[in-house]
Amino acid sequence: METNKQYLSVEDISFKLNCTPQYTRKLIRDGKIPAEQVGKTWVINPEVLNDNETLFKISKDIPDQVRKNSDVPNIVALSFFSGAMGLDYGIEKAGIHPLLASEIEPNARKTILLNRPNIGLIGDINNYSAKDIRKFANISEKQEIDLVIGGPPCQAFSTAGQRKGFQDKRGNVFLTFIDRILELRPKFAVIENVRGILSAPFECEEMEKRFGFAPKTPEEKKGGALLYILNKLEEGGYTVTFNLYNAANYGAPQKRERVVFFCSRDGEKVPYLPPTNDEFGNFGLPKWRTVREVLSDLKEDEQKAMKFPEKRLKYFRMLKAGQYWKHLPQEVQYEAMGEKLKLGGGKTGFFRRVGWDEPSPTLVTDPTMPATDLCHPDKDRPLSIQEYARIQEFPDDWKFFGEMKDVYKQIGNAVPISLGFAIGKQVVKLVSSQELDLPPVNFPFSRYTYTDDVSIKKLMQKRLQKIATQPELEFA
Known part of the structure; x- marks a missing residue:
């Protein structure tokens, strides 16, 4: 026009x-x-x-756009499921500038263009062929793509959800993403997702083909989604490594665990991400960064935040930084929690004040939900929009479009910038054939075991072959 x-x-x-x-x-x-x-x-x-x-x-949504300049950088990268661009900004810090973003949520699409007005922008990847994607990225059919990166919707695999895996419509978008990777044929692909992807059930022929065992019970079907993903990528010519990473080990002031898959087209087995921090300062690394480090200079009168209901504030006022419902007086606990006391698990998200001198818990899409409270360490309010953005490490001048609840959701769904930066640094070294740094031996990447490609494959094979005699064996 x-x-x-x-x-x-x-x-x-x-x-x-x-x-x-x-x-x-x-x-x-x-x-x-x-x-x-x-x-x-x-x-x-x-x-x-x-x-x-x-x-x-004044616009309900914005149209897709072709990238506004034709320059092709040294590293050609395309981003999918881009959201508020946390992962994208992280790899930008490492020197990789995505030529295209893909997002369907109208407010997030506007956030993308407010911050990167010249980027190519598309919507639902189900509606775009590899040829279409190249057109919107403004690159030729012959242009080599170095990186395709993205975090498909995670609700289908979340341990908090119903765990429908690929039977969930959102899970199918994951498969479409893999199809686009195989069509675009980048040198490397990076896929980010929640821990639930490691054990999500899916009944697939790959289990029987690889292990000679057809799963029948829900327990036997655990891990089927992961196996299906790996088989599709490996049959497409990609070597895949993955691990579950705690973002706090990479400099984020937040304990947020995400699975990151590295897919290499040329048979290169990509090593795990070398950490930059450790919880206790072991391995010659500095300790985890804390909430105090990133929030202490913010001015209270400039904070924009949602509100807790007054009946819940009564209990927050009894708690100090780092405490939750179990730190309420014994006689008040049932009054505050009611029947929720009968729920399983530690219920650590109820009436939770964030601690000053540790990383934040995982940021959620709404800090006022009863089971995932994120109250300010000292103030009687949830964490603010600005505090959310600081904990996710967005720069202060980053613009988010939408109402307050929409902005919380965008920030809460983002990948911490430090984890994105670690991924970006790894890709830069891979593309430029630099020597890769290796993580320390026996480094605890997360609080869980059997969450990397080597151990989980061995354990999965053992489970499937011996399920009749060891029905309770877990792997994630």
């Missing part, structure tokens, strides 16, 4: 806003779009299109 006209028509603006001319006229009548009437025709100053933030406030 031309934007060098002296005036734009209603139709021009409608195209830009991805809406009908009738809706545009309503915005004009409501005073949301400045316009002048010439005869019976509305005309709009083209300057309206130069202010994305204002433009986005």
